[in-house]
Amino acid sequence: MLTALEVVTTVVVGVMVGVEFSVAFVLNPILNGLPDDSSQLGRAHGGRMLGALMPFWYIGSLVLSAVWAVAGWHHPGTGLVVIAAALLIVSVIMSILLLVPINNRGRTWTPENRPADWKQQMNRWDRFHYLRVAVIIAAFALLVTART
Incomplete structure (x- = not known):
């Protein structure tokens, strides 16, 4: 039973890391390359x-x-x-204190109501997200190591 729990936990955390990594290094760079309205709408939907x-x-x-x-x-x-x-706790705290407030604002924006500094706010979110990705990658690496 413990082995099944270890495998499920490792897979769940690993897939989460993959999603968050792709948001940071694939999806957001794609969105940032689009015209402002499309970029902002894509980020809001995401x-x-x-x-x-x-x-x-x-x-x-x-x-x-x-x-x-x-x-x-x-x-x-x-x-x-x-x-x-403990690292996953740090990632949750980071999310609640740093990323969620920016995300909650950004997901309601449209080209008509977005603030003038929307790009700066998204860049701030990106910087916090890079740090969070590093934290969850470390947590994942520890879980994988614990399995071996």
Whole structure:
């Protein structure tokens, strides 16, 4: 049973990392290359779509990691799982404090109502997102290492 939990947790976190990595290094650069109206509309739609999904994914990843740490407490690698869970906590806190407020504003914007500094706000979101991606990649790497 523990092995199944380890595999499911690793896959769930790994797919989350892949999605967030692609947002940072594929999707947003594509959107940034479009004309302003299209770029902003694409980011707003992405903010609505992923903003609805990602809280469950982040919290679910954290819960799975915590359950793995508790269930495997006396097994090798548990310390790595605990550190990974701590990093996932950091990613959730970063999301709530830094990224979600910007996303909540940006997902409501249209070309007619966006603020003059919308690009600066999106660039700020991107910088925080790069940092969050680094944190969840580290958590994923620890989970993979704990499995071996």
